[in-house]
Amino acid sequence: MKNKDSRGHVRGESLFLDDINVRQGTLCGLVFDSPIAHGKIKNIDYSEAEKLDGIVKILTHNDIPGENQIGGIIPDEPLFAEDEVHYIGQPIAFIVADTLSIAKKARKLIKVEIEELPVITTAKEAFEKGLFISPLRKFELADTTKAFEDCNYVFEGETFTNGQEHLYLETQGSYAFPLENGNIKIISSTQGPTQVQKTCARVLGLSMHNIEVEVIRLGGGFGGKEDQATPWAVMAALGVKVLNRPVKIILERHDDMRMTGKRHPYSSRFKIGLNKQLKIIAFEAEFLQNSGAAADLSPAIAERTLFHATNSYFIPNVKVTVHSCKTNLPPNTAFRGFGGPQGMFVIEAAIAKASDKLNVPAYKIQEANLLADGDEFPFGQIAEHVESQNSWKQATTHFNLPEEERKIAVFNQENTHAKKGLAIMPICFGISFTNTPMNHARALVHIYQDGSVGISTGAVEMGQGVNTKMLQIVAMAFGIDPDKVKIETTNTTRVANTSPTAASSTADLNGKALLKACELLKDRLENVVQQKLKLNPETSVSFKENSVWVDGKKSSLGWKQLVMEAFLKRINLSEHAHYATPQIHFDKSKEKGHPFAYHVYGTSITTVTLDCIRGTYEFDAVEIVHDFGQSMNPGIDLGQVEGALVQGIGWLTMEEISYDKNGRLLSNTLSTYKVPDIYAVPDKVEIVPLETEGNEMAILKSKAVGEPPLMYGIGAYFAIQNAIRAFNPNSRLKFDAPFTPEKVLLSLYEQN
Ligand code: MTE
Ligand code: MOS
DSSP: OOOTTHHHHHHTOSOOGGGSOOOTTOEEEEEEEOSSSSEEEEEEEOHHHHHSTTEEEEEOGGGOSSOSOOOSSSSOOOSSOSSEEOSTTOEEEEEEESSHHHHHHHHHHOEEEEEEOOOOOSHHHHHHHTOBSSOOEEEEESOHHHHHHHOSEEEEEEEEEOOOOOOOSSOSEEEEEEOGGGOEEEEEOOSOHHHHHHHHHHHHTOOGGGEEEEEOOOSOOTTTTTSTTHHHHHHHHHHHHHHSSOEEEEOOHHHHHHHSOOSOOEEEEEEEEEOTTOOEEEEEEEEEEEEESSOTTHHHHHHHHHHTTTTTBOOSEEEEEEEEEEOSSOOOOOOTTTTHHHHHHHHHHHHHHHHHHHTSOHHHHHHHTBOOTTOBOTTSOBOOSOOHHHHHHHHHHHTTHHHHHHHHHHHHHHOSSEEEEEEEEEEEEEESOSSGGGOEEEEEEEEOTTSOEEEEESOOOSSSOHHHHHHHHHHHHHTOOGGGEEEOOEETTTSOSOOOSOTTOHHHHHHHHHHHHHHHHHHHHHHHHHHHTTOOTTSOEEEETTEEEETTEEEEEEHHHHHHHHHHTTOOOEEEEEEEOSSOEEETTTTEEEOOSEEEEEEEEEEEEEETTTOOEEEEEEEEEEOOBSOSOHHHHHHHHHHHHHHHHHHHHTOOOOBOTTSOBSOOSTTTSOOOOGGGSOSEEEEEEOOOOOOTTSGGGBOOOSSGGGGGGHHHHHHHHHHHHHHOTTSOOOOEESOOHHHHHHHHTOOO
16 A cells, blocks of 8 residues: 555645744744853843833743753753853753744844853763763673683774664744643644643653643654654643643744754773684674763663664674763754664674674674574573574675676775675564553544444554554554545544654554454454344354455445444444554563563665766766565565665765864764765665565564665675775775775775
């Protein structure tokens, strides 16, 4: 089935937050933020700004009726700065005005005096000064110290991966308005409606039932709206609470880029030990996460870095540590892969280093260490239904690796100023929120008396196609046409206490709850069929093609007629079902458990051609064998792999976040921050589904697909490195992403 949203998107008819007709008297909000990255607020003078005609009120921490606190995991983040500021872009006040242009004028008239304090922008500096967001985390398997002694080869190195701007097409925003009796409704562009509801209640001093949060759809989130859609929603709601008028805020791109956090930059160190057979015997890594000025989701992201530190490999002795380092940057946050990519880059760098020193292709080391059934992950989970070797074999045979290598060798021999490079990237990504209590969801299904159906779940549509998947589940379960099913908005009054749409788990969790609701309704309807057609209880009843089928044959009873029959019999045609992932658990005190329902696997082969005069490059091809399980929607799932791949390539090649030493974002526009466009997409992207059974823990055996393929992008980095080496064998190996053309050029002509 085609993505249900395609038509509306293409025709410009789909509704996003900014398309909603606003109520009469709606005010406009604008954030006044800190111009200094670290300091003590000495004085703020709002008087000139407040005098402007059209300024309704400038709200500060003094106007907060509840707690000035929006920190989710750790309460370390005020909504508005009080005495200190910790990053440029930190909200200090919320200007509420008749129009945006007046609010912008007012913002320029606010005078703030800040006594500056030292600014820290890198994780390394923070680490040296002992500035952390949360205590370190460490995963250990067996004994690395002893194991290193037995290794034939031991190599060490350092890596850096930079941040990444989410650049969702729709910037952050929200629209809040008063309901009766002091209640407030918020329409938010958030991945986490419940998080918005909960935080609003806390800041406004209300209960959760006073706040209704509604999400229509997002113009992209990519993790950037999991936690960081909340402040704007709370500010708008605060405006409503204080002024009793509707308030809307939509961030302009510059404000969004300056004020919001990004993918976490990581500075890391590794030590890898191998034996003569190229088996990795021991691996250690220390990850320094640049968390920014407040926790946000950093501790959870740090944890996932550890969960993926050995990627798709079995290593018998492992010690990996992560430090969440406190810096004066906007709090960094979730971004597709959620710390996993940062972890996986480091093990791939370690393998690249070993390959270089031992003078064997990296893929020989990768292949020799692929995970197998029964292997233990460093966090105690035993690997089951592993597809590492399968996907590797299918990729290297289907795409004929020896032939690709031969072609590259010939090309490199024949060309002096253009060189090609190749890299293989196996992936292994755990599915489930690593915080076990978050793995549950609910769905509400109404069958209306005319046979049409309305469904609500906790899933937020953000381009990943989850609504279409939900619709497919219901259409399939009831055997009715998809156009008989309506997906309602995501709303906290219909489905409560939701986990955010994240961790690639949304279709699994919400889909399984939805399927359960449908099954319960079907049971009731089957009873009606039995009575109506006077069947004996053994007769099998099913629903297909808008009809009731009895013992495999279509009966005269249609779906619509059956529903009306049930309605007249006063049967409940609504159901609300709950699903919680079984079997998963994790004990943080021991750092051991079984946190993932299953893993997603795959293997990509990336080839690149370098222009060795200019340092520019083009990707010839990325060929992928991906583990979709049994994809319930190949069109959507292919789109997810393609999008994630290109986003991953962007992270490792051209997207370069840059802050100056004062903590000011330099890459703050689309001219200084380059994301992949159609020309940056590899000339050939071929995605072949892995031949596999799928996994029962996945919805309809269709595995989660949102984040895992981003990590194929890591292959881009190593393909470039290999091509540089073909031109200049003297260049030093570097693990300093992104590999921008400037860095490539320097490497091409570097003399050691
Ligand atoms: N695809 C689109 N088009 N837009 C997005 O914002 N977010 C990604 C991924 N794919 C995203 C996307 C992220 S970060 C996650 S966690 C998953 O979608 C979430 O949705 P899912 O759980 O339904 O896969
Ligand atoms: Mo995705 S980073 O889990 O929102």
